[in-house]
Every structure is written in structure tokens, then in C-alpha cells.
Amino acid sequence: MKKVLITGANKSIGFEVAKQLLEKGFYVYLGSRNIENGNEALEELKSAGFSNAEAIEIDVTSDDSVKAARAEIGKKSDSLDVLINNAGVSGGQPQQALIATPEQFKQAFDTNVIGVARVTQAFIDLIKNSPEPRIVNVSSSQGSLTLANDKSNPYYNFKGAVYQPSKAALNMYSIALAFELRETAVKVNMVDPGFTKTDFNNHRGSGTVEEAATRIVKYALIDNDGPSxxxxSEEFFPEGVECPW
Known part of the structure; x- marks a missing residue:
């Protein structure tokens, strides 16, 4: 049975990703910053008939929390087939370049970039032990420099000076990670779930969590000939077509 760790999996897109991978026969480590919230999500999954899951406390901004999560999972398994770095924050308001505070930038980068690096580095040994290891970093079309400068982009007028740079940095980190792992079986990809109706955007999105999760799950399941x-970003480009930068 393949095993997956999903950060930020106690609600919204991460929770739906967990459900879809459980349906596909995975054992799911339901990562949650707050273990109580994780356990509530786990009970919901159990009520829906899913048994191959457990809640794991993991705060991606904390070295100690991530190390503890790695140790806990390491007690149960010597490999991890899929890591989905889903946990993320917007950085709050305001998002204007001349007004946003240093604290906002620190929060966004600590979670969206450093947190991804922290978790990936902690679990890479288990990931490399899988015969078909996959890393999916949940990104955003807002992290594309090309789209940010495209006046035909429906989100062109949104210039989030905190959130967008953090996702652009995540994309660059992911490219560097994939390059370093190019001689291994590990596939690393970035997926934009689309403008999804969740707590993250006060439910202003147009897409559903089911659609968003399907996009993410696809790249958790790619075969050995798949991309890295x-x-x-299927919201902007046909299925399977790489988004231009």
C-alpha cells in the first residue's frame, strides 16, 4: 500500500486530496498544524468509511514539529511514496508593495517556501526509499511571472506583493529540487489548483475543492515517464500542458 503525507490536510483542498487518495488505495498521513483539528478531520474520514489514515501533527514553520513528525512516521514505515506540500498562507492584508509589512513577508515565506524546504529535507530519506517517489508542491498561477505581466490574464489586476513572490520563490525552489534529484526516481512538480472556493480566499473562488484536488492527485500518480x-495550471492551459513562465 502506497503512503502519502499531505501537509495542511485537515480542511479544504488538502482534505479533499486525502479523500481522493484514500479512494485510490493509499495510506494517508493527514498532516495538521493543530492535532485536534487533524483528529476531527480523521473522524470525518472514518465516518465516511475510510480507515487507512491517521492524523500527524506537523507545523511546517517549526523545525521541532517537522522533526517530530518525521520521527513519528519513521516509526511506522521506512518509506514514503508521495509528499504533497499543501500547507500555505496568503500573508494577510494589505498586499500592496509599498504598504505590506515585513512581518507579512516573513509569515508568507516561512510557510510557503521555507516550510516546503523544511518538510522536504526532513522526509527526503523516506521518499528516496520508495520505488516510485513523487513530490507535489501546491503552487499558484499567481507565482508565474509570465502570467503576472499578461494583461489578458483575468487576475492581472491582482498584484499581491506578499503572496505572489512567495509562490514564485516556491516555484524556483521546486525547479532547483527537481534538478538536484534528476538522477533519482523522484519526480517533483508544481500544481496550481486554481481559484478555488475555500477559507483561504473567503470563499470567493470559482472552482470546487473536488476539481482542485483532482489536479493535485494527478501529479501524485504520474508514472516513471512522467514530468519533473x-x-x-489547468485553469489557464489545457490538461497536461506545462504553464509558460
Whole structure:
């Protein structure tokens, strides 16, 4: 049975990703910053008939928390088939370049970039032990420099000076990671779930969590001939077509 760790999996897109991978026969480590919230999500999954899951406390901004999560999972398994770095924050308001505070930038980068690096580095030994290891970093079309400068982009007028740079940095980190792992079986990709109706955007999105999760799950399941180091945004580009930077 393949095993997956999903950060930020106690609600919204991460929770739906967990459900879809459980349906596909995975054992799911339901990562949650707050273990109580994780356990509530786990009970919901159990009520829906899913048994191959457990809640794991993991705060991606904390070295100690991530190390503890790695140790806990390491007690149960010597490999991890899929890591989905889903946990993320917007950085709050305001998002204007001349007004946003240093604290906002620190929060966004600590979670969206450093947190991804922290978790990936902690679990890479288990990931490399899998015969078909996959890393999916949940990104955003807002992290594309090309789209940010495209006046035909429906989100062109949104210039989030905190959130967008953090996702652009995540994309660059992901490319560097894929390059370093190019001689291994590990596939690393970035996926934009789309403008999804969740707590993250006060439910202003147009897409559903089911659609968003399906996009992410696809790249958790790619075969050994699949892509690596690529950024996919099905909201803007046909299925399977890499988003231009």
C-alpha cells in the first residue's frame, strides 16, 4: 500500500486530496498544524468509511514539529511514496508593495517556501526509499511571472506583493529540487489548483475543492515517464500542458 503525507490536510483542498487518495488505495498521513483539528478531520474520514489514515501533527514553520513528525512516521514505515506540500498562507492584508509589512513577508515565506524546504529535507530519506517517489508542491498561477505581466490574464489586476513572490520563490525552489534529484526516481512538480472556493480566499473562488484536488492527485500518480520540474495550471492551459513562465 502506497503512503502519502499531505501537509495542511485537515480542511479544504488538502482534505479533499486525502479523500481522493484514500479512494485510490493509499495510506494517508493527514498532516495538521493543530492535532485536534487533524483528529476531527480523521473522524470525518472514518465516518465516511475510510480507515487507512491517521492524523500527524506537523507545523511546517517549526523545525521541532517537522522533526517530530518525521520521527513519528519513521516509526511506522521506512518509506514514503508521495509528499504533497499543501500547507500555505496568503500573508494577510494589505498586499500592496509599498504598504505590506515585513512581518507579512516573513509569515508568507516561512510557510510557503521555507516550510516546503523544511518538510522536504526532513522526509527526503523516506521518499528516496520508495520505488516510485513523487513530490507535489501546491503552487499558484499567481507565482508565474509570465502570467503576472499578461494583461489578458483575468487576475492581472491582482498584484499581491506578499503572496505572489512567495509562490514564485516556491516555484524556483521546486525547479532547483527537481534538478538536484534528476538522477533519482523522484519526480517533483508544481500544481496550481486554481481559484478555488475555500477559507483561504473567503470563499470567493470559482472552482470546487473536488476539481482542485483532482489536479493535485494527478501529479501524485504520474508514472516513471512522467514530468519533473514542471509547473501545471489547468485553469489557464489545457490538461497536461506545462504553464509558460
Amino acid at each position: 520540474g514542471k509547473f501545471f
